[in-house]
Structure formats: structure tokens, C-alpha cells
Amino acid sequence: MSHLLDGILGLDPALILVLTGLLVFAEDAVFVGFVVPGETAAVIAGVGAGLGHVALPLSIAVVVVAAIVGDSVGYEVGRVFFGPRVLTSRLLAPHRHRIERAQAFLRRRGGLAVFLGRFTAFFRAMMPALAGASHMPYRRFLVWNALGGLVWGTVFVVVGYVAGASYHQVEHQVGRGIAIALAVVVVGLVVVWRVRAHRRPADPVSS
Numbered sequence: 001m002s003h004l005l006d007g008i009l010g011l012d013p014a015l016i017l018v019l020t021g022l023l024v025f026a027e028d029a030v031f032v033g034f035v036v037p038g039e040t041a042a043v044i045a046g047v048g049a050g051l052g053h054v055a056l057p058l059s060i061a062v063v064v065v066a067a068i069v070g071d072s073v074g075y076e077v078g079r080v081f082f083g084p085r086v087l088t089s090r091l092l093a094p095h096r097h098r099i100e101r102a103q104a105f106l107r108r109r110g111g112l113a114v115f116l117g118r119f120t121a122f123f124r125a126m127m128p129a130l131a132g133a134s135h136m137p138y139r140r141f142l143v144w145n146a147l148g149g150l151v152w153g154t155v156f157v158v159v160g161y162v163a164g165a166s167y168h169q170v171e172h173q174v175g176r177g178i179a180i181a182l183a184v185v186v187v188g189l190v191v192v193w194r195v196r197a198h199r200r201p202a203d204p205v206s207s
Helices: 002-009 013-029 038-050 056-087 093-109 111-117 121-133 138-174 176-199
Strands: none
Touching (some): 013 038, 013 056, 013 121, 056 121, 056 138, 093 111, 111 121
16 A cells, blocks of 8 residues: 555656546546545545645645536436436446435435535445436536535545645654555545445435
């Protein structure tokens, strides 16, 4: 993990932003949120900012825009290709019960469900398509999607930024090895949290 993190953070600053932006975009746009670590990508962008590789406002902007655009593409995929067939897709058959609950949540809460869905791994991958399939007006979707993307992206990039700043302080005091370990622990915790969120049977619908 330390070699991977070092490798990513050792890239050209522009490439760091491109890679993290593409990961965040792909998570929501094409249903790869089940495997692509969106939070981890946002945290890495923040770590890069904390280490001085990229500017913090630019890192936040890239992650937030990628999240909003990715969700908008997911919305169009659901509107154009899915419709009512979303529940009969073989690919999504193992998640049919959770999709039904997500649809019920969307019917009850509307735009608020789009906002809250940004903070749950499964919903983040599926909610845009479900909103498109249910023909939610795009302007309404965009408002809640943008709000969710702004809050989510800012929070996770800032988490990474704090870790990166701590990296510098620890590196100065006790050496580079421990500093790398600190950054790896932060990113690792995000990955573990994400995996557990995928496996957890409960979701916001039941709350």
C-alpha cells in the first residue's frame, strides 16, 4: 500500500488530479462504484494537496465536478437505457432487494434521497440511474446532486489534506517512513470503511 500511495503521489500533479477525477467520475457514471474507491480517490487528492503537490481549492474543484458530472451521466444512463428494466437486469439481480428499497426511498424523499445517497456506497452508485429511470426532473436532480457532490467532495478532500499536512510534520520530526505509514493508515481506514459499507445489509432507507 505504501508503494502504491508513493507511486500515485509521485506522479505529475496534473496527472494526480486527472486520475482521482476519473475514479470519482467512473464510480457514479457507469456503476463501478461497487469496486472503484471513490472516497479513497478523493482522500488521495487531498493528501496530494497537503503535501504541496497540488492546490487544495483545485483538488476540491476537480473531485466535486467529477462527482457531479459522473452522477449526471448516471442519471442519463438510467433515463435512456434502464427505465423499469432496472429491476430485471441480470447484472443487478443480486442487489434487487436493495434497489427496490432505494426506489422506495427515492419516491418518499425525492431530491433529499439524491443528496443522502451520495454518502452511502451502494446508493452513490445506483441513485443517479434510479432518479433518471423514475423521470425525476433533471433540474431538480442537478440541484440535489450538486449539493451532495459539494459536501461529499469537500469533506473527503479535506480529510486527505489534513493527513498530508500531518505527513509533513511527522516527516520533519521522526522521518519519512513513519510519515508514509500515517498517510497509508488514513487511506487504509477509508478503504476499510468503504468495504464494510458495501457489505452492510442496512442502508438509509431503513432509518
